[in-house]
Amino acid sequence: MSTRHAVIGDVGGHAGALRAELARLGVPDEGRGPIPDDLVVVQVGDLVHRGPDSEEVVRQVDGYLRRQPGRWVQLIGNHEAQYVRPAAFQWPTPLDPTAADRIGAWWREGLMVPATVLPTGVLVTHAGLTRGFWREVLGAPGSAGEIADALGALAQADDPALFRAGCLLQGRDPDPLAGPLWAAAASELLVSWAEAEEPAPVDQVHGHSSSYDWERGAWRLGPALAEHGHVDAEAKHVTVDLPAGGRVVGVDPDHGATPRTPWRSWPAPGTA
Ligand SMILES: [Mn+2]
Structure with a gap:
C-alpha cells in the first residue's frame, strides 16, 4: 500500500482548525481519532501560542507520538x-506546565526533531535552511539525508547554532546565518538561494513565515524573484522555483488569534 505524506503548516494553538484538516485527510471521529494506515503526517512546528487551544493541540499530538510512532x-x-x-x-500567555513538560519530553526523547526527509528526497524544516547556514554551519552536505543528519547532530549536541535567530526576532538586517527555526522566508531563506549560481542541493518545504503576505495579498519578494513563484491561495501554499534550480515550498497559513481560512496541508507529490 502506498503511503500519503501530508505536511501540516504552523498550527498556532488552533485545535479546531487542526482537527478539521485531519478529518479532511481521513482521520476518523472528526479528526480526533487515530491516523489511518495509509497516511504519515509531518507537522513543521509552531503547534502552540496565538490561538486558544495550545494545550489541547499538544495533548492530541502527544497521543500520536506515543501511540502511533512513525505516523x-x-x-x-x-x-x-x-x-x-x-x-x-x-x-504573553505561556503554556500550562503539563503541556510544557510534554514538549520538553518530546525533545529529550527524540520524538521532536529539527528536520525530516520525505520519501521523494525533499527536506522539511520549520523555517527552511538558508544557504549560509547550509554552507557555513553544516559544511555544505550534498543530500537531504546528510543535511537532516547534520541538523540532528546539532540537536543531539544541544548546539546553540541550531537555534540561531534572524531578523524576525532581532529586528535587524537579514542574517545570512539565520537558523532553520527562525529564517524569514522572503528576506533570509529565498534571497539566500536566489543569489546562488548553482542549483540548490535539495528541494525544501518549510513553515514559520511566508514569502507571500496573505493578509495584504502581496509578495514579500522583489519582482524578479516573485516571477518564479506560484501562490495557492486556497491552500495557503507558496512555491518558488529558484532561478538556478531547486524548489522551495512554504506552507505556513499564518494563523493569528483566529485561524486563517481556507488552508490545507501540503500533499507530498509522488506519495499519494
Ligand atoms: Mn515559527
Missing part, C-alpha cells in the same frame, strides 16, 4: 524551542 513526524519550531531551552522571547 506523526513532529518538527521543532521556534515556539516549541521556548520550552526546551532558555526562552528566546517573551510570550
Whole structure:
C-alpha cells in the first residue's frame, strides 16, 4: 500500500482548525481519532501560542507520538524551542506546565526533531535552511539525508547554532546565518538561494513565515524573484522555483488569534 505524506503548516494553538484538516485527510471521529494506515503526517512546528487551544493541540499530538510512532513526524519550531531551552522571547500567555513538560519530553526523547526527509528526497524544516547556514554551519552536505543528519547532530549536541535567530526576532538586517527555526522566508531563506549560481542541493518545504503576505495579498519578494513563484491561495501554499534550480515550498497559513481560512496541508507529490 502506498503511503500519503501530508505536511501540516504552523498550527498556532488552533485545535479546531487542526482537527478539521485531519478529518479532511481521513482521520476518523472528526479528526480526533487515530491516523489511518495509509497516511504519515509531518507537522513543521509552531503547534502552540496565538490561538486558544495550545494545550489541547499538544495533548492530541502527544497521543500520536506515543501511540502511533512513525505516523506523526513532529518538527521543532521556534515556539516549541521556548520550552526546551532558555526562552528566546517573551510570550504573553505561556503554556500550562503539563503541556510544557510534554514538549520538553518530546525533545529529550527524540520524538521532536529539527528536520525530516520525505520519501521523494525533499527536506522539511520549520523555517527552511538558508544557504549560509547550509554552507557555513553544516559544511555544505550534498543530500537531504546528510543535511537532516547534520541538523540532528546539532540537536543531539544541544548546539546553540541550531537555534540561531534572524531578523524576525532581532529586528535587524537579514542574517545570512539565520537558523532553520527562525529564517524569514522572503528576506533570509529565498534571497539566500536566489543569489546562488548553482542549483540548490535539495528541494525544501518549510513553515514559520511566508514569502507571500496573505493578509495584504502581496509578495514579500522583489519582482524578479516573485516571477518564479506560484501562490495557492486556497491552500495557503507558496512555491518558488529558484532561478538556478531547486524548489522551495512554504506552507505556513499564518494563523493569528483566529485561524486563517481556507488552508490545507501540503500533499507530498509522488506519495499519494
Ligand atoms: Mn515559527
